[in-house]
Amino acid sequence: MRQPHDLSFSRSIAQAAVRRVFKWDRLGLPPVLSTGGFCMGLMAGCLDGEIRCSYGQLSAPFQETALTLPPKPAIRPENPRFSSGPCTKHRGWSFEGLKGALLGRNHRQPETKARIEAALVKTRALLQLPPDYRVALVPASDTGAVEMALWSLLGPRVIDVLAWEAFSWDWVTDIVEQLKLEHVRAFVAPYGELPDLGQVDFTNDVVFAWNGTTSGVRVPNADWIAADRKGLTICDATSAVFAQDIDWRKLDAATFSWQKVLGGEAQHGMLILSPRAVARLENHTPPWPLPKLFRMTKDGKVMDDLFEGATINTPSMLCLEDYMDALAFVESVGGLKGTIARSDANAAVIADWVARTPWVDFLARVPETRSNTSVCLKVVDADVVALPPELRDDFPRRMAMRLSKEGVAYDIASYRHAPPGLRIWTGATVEKVDVEALMPWLDWAFASEKQVLAKAA
Secondary structure, eight states, X not given: OOOOEEEEEOHHHHHHHHSOOOOOOTTOOOOOOOXXXXXXXXXXXXXXXXXXXXXXXXXXXXXXXXXXXXXXXXXXXXXXXXXXXXXXXXXXXXXXXXXXXXXXXXXXXXXXXXXXXXXXXXXXXXXXXXXXXXXXXXXXXXXXXXXXXXXXXXXXXXXXXXXXXHHHHHXXXXXXXXXXXXXXXXXXXXXXXOOOGGGOOTXXXXXXXXXXXXXXXXXXXXXXXXXXXXXXEEEEOTTTTTTSOOOGGGOSEEEEETTSTTOOOSSEEEEEEOHHHHHHHHHOOOSSOOOXXXXXXXXXXXXXXXXXXXXXXXXXXXXXXXXXXXXXXXXXXXXXXXXHHHHHHHHHHHHHHHHTOTTEEESOSSGGGBOSSEEEEEEOOHXXXXXXXXXXXXXXXXXXXXXXXXXXXXXXXXXXXXXXXXXXXXXXXXXXXXXXXXXXXXXHHXXXXXXXXXXXX
């Protein structure tokens, strides 16, 4: 793994460090430091610090007039939804599964609160959480859950924060520019790599993502996390929960949303807290204002009812019922082991195809760190790599657009701030047969775009 930039910094240096732009040269080499304002939008979508082109400017060279494209594969995915969020519903989903929703009811009444608590209890059971861990339903999806944890828990200790893709960089921004914490060490790595986990100091609070949704790079396990740590571990686990084996005892605050592996609806987050995190809440008062949406204590004590079905603001009971339907799906496929196995099997289909396909490779450089949910790919064909940057970067986008137009794969272009490529969701609600059917279509889209290039030349 690449050595990260280890930034031990005061406030002024911290703010300068976070104002870095990842520059990617035409071969996809690691980023270098840059001056100027902090701009996530330039992490991978620019060259030499400025955006060179937009898709609309590239249409002329790619005209398909009088062009015979390769024959299309005979089999199409039954479900073409491979978005990395919101993710596809499970096979067999229908509105009938929502008919028990307590619509038009106040969320603080006994029946509605009991329904929310039932979701928390089932979540705890299916994830096999330690009995002394607590689960709450919180606002604003995984982002809200992460920021609730950051704003409420950080401050007493030095912070080690790990970043290797867009969302983990967001947490760096939160910690340094918004909370303006001074004693921070940021360990960063470019897309496709992890920071050096061995440099993390667990006497500090540690903030990281379990699975980088925008890079397809995950931590391989929790072995690198100290069991006798002094600080808290705060983990954004949204694209890992229900798909990857997580050692919960190594995490003090973990978050996820319904819309990822379970294919649920957006805007609702889940916050899991260890006893150590609860103790921090009760013994630490942040020096900054806490919005109502972030408050988990009252008079110095954790609000127990938040973990028993009460909510900070109004949830959607319709979305809650959809979440219960998703949990029923988890039970139907064998529980947590079943959803992990399904995700592994889906990702293995792509791995087998990549191994025999010369024009494509994983963005993740180390096999052990490849995601089994947000699989990110790059085009490595020599002819494509040798194209002018704007044409090279547009090539996978056009592949994704072609497949979307055909109705065989929706939303598989890479994340907007990631290196240009493809991103295919392989979480538990995706059917393996659909991933298998997609692979020949990827070859078809590649061959079609190569033929368009040849014609344009």
